[in-house]
Amino acid sequence: MADADEVVGEFERYLRFERDLSPHTVRAYLSDVRALLDHLGGRIDGLEISALREWLAEQHAEGKSRATLARRTACARTFTAFCHRQGRLPDDPGLLLGSAKAPRSLPAVLDQEQARTALDGSSTGEPKELRDQAILELLYATGVRVSELCALDVDDVDRDRHVIRVLGKGRKERTVPLGTPALRALDTWCVHGRPLWIKPGSGAALFLGVRGGRIDPGTVRRVVHGCLRDVEGAPDLGPHGLRHTAATHLLEGGADLRSVQELLGHASLNTTQIYTHVSIERLRTAYRQAHPRA
Template identity: 45%
Template structure:
């Protein structure tokens, strides 16, 4: 009996889906690709409703919102759906149920106020001060590669540089005498960023004792070069960072961008104001910078719960 009821439900569901797709094709003139995408969306919906024991014609707003939330969260070997995919699926559901209402199949619209769930914004990974110290101490010695790697890591942490900004630096972009660097960010927008004492020392050592060994007579403006004297690529920079991260046990904790996140978080934790951090990062919108205030607050809470005798940590 249960199997018969399921088969009847399935037949009814597929009938309404086919009717809807025919309407989209012949009356709305939608493309074959769109029709296939909508068909897949509705079959996913049907499977979700069956798992919940809900008949299509009885579906309510929470059932549909739950379906979208399932897709947003992923699981069971399925990656979380992208925001664009969720928006398309929500549009498909709205169009489908409005069609059912237009055809007098249902008397209510369960898609009123239906919204594609926003993906939870993951806070970026940030290194502690101790981890940064270990990483920056990894390039040891006075060999050319060590001098280059030390300058690279120190500059990225000292100035919050993106990988593309670091490899695009020319020698003329760095003023070690005044302790300032000119970075060219997204949209070729230039900004000036202060350079700290340790980064100045590492960069000076590279320029004086390392870079001349590989550049020699080449007409190469790049500040950071490979060991053949040409400009370091983003792939080359990534390998340098990963090599030293692995050497100190941080390979699972970081990428080149982690140093940028860490730069911003450590500045805010040290009392730097948000506007100044925004300017140094080259963010057009301060809302982009504000994520680092959450990171700083989390770090403060962690310290508080570990240190306060009545915090319960």
């Protein structure tokens, strides 16, 4: 079992420093690998295609979701490939393992009137309201991930070019445009709100918490949920829901899929294509409601 512990440690370093995966993904993969090795009694040389299939079949019999099975299949393939490259396996049994696919449900999104209502709320000028308004405008204008928004620094906003510099997954940098309303909200927060919350440890963080530190994803989620609660008929969405909404509205407005892919920072166009299905579903719904012979 000591050998297995050593391999798991090496695999963790590989995921963190070579693959540069998120801490959440690393934790999930390590949990899956440990479960797989427990199934094999801690024997690395037991990593054969029959054992992998047996392990996944047990997961299925236990009622694991398709999403969980898809992740564990991907993890098993990554782990066996790693072990093979390290010389711990003579060949890679994961190559013979089919790719389980998670179901892709259509994300809930705001319609354009609901988005307008959410963003056009009045403000008393309090720092928290100025910050929250800027957060909402930026999420909807750019479709950035909540982690990307929290990582923004003041200098990442290029006011002359109307763009922000975003550090995305895999530490890949991209430039994302934003409109005048979002830039105006950011300027208002930076001039009239942020200076009142700055503390010695604030650094260059664009968005701050009430104690002056860099804002965290949990706070941003509470901001979005709280705002949308007041919008009649709106689904209960978080920051990722605004990301979905931004992508859907771009496609509905005529943006091409490749541009949306680049804006969102998707590595694969297949990930972006789900938003075309969202737009088509909304078109079908409108057709059924409006056409006399639908």
